[in-house]
Amino acid sequence: MRPALVFIRAHQIGDHQFLHSDELPPGIVSQEAINKLLDQGFLEECPERRSLYRIFAPFSDCKEQEQLEQERTESVRATLR
Numbered sequence: 001m002r003p004a005l006v007f008i009r010a011h012q013i014g015d016h017q018f019l020h021s022d023e024l025p026p027g028i029v030s031q032e033a034i035n036k037l038l039d040q041g042f043l044e045e046c047p048e049r050r051s052l053y054r055i056f057a058p059f060s061d062c063k064e065q066e067q068l069e070q071e072r073t074e075s076v077r078a079t080l081r
Contacts, residue, residue, distance in 0.1 A: 003047035
């Protein structure tokens, strides 16, 4: 699974404004544009960061999915009670 793509500098793509630490949503730009943003130092691949777009794929229209660990799922359920 590809690491989360995170902006390390403020940047604008179309009408989307991204700040430091914002994650790039899936499908907003082509792979070529992603490579260019990585080369220019606007984006960084963060393998240690979980992608919120993949965790909440049904709500974000992301094609890839990522599951929370059982311990984290139980913690969230306890918090919501």
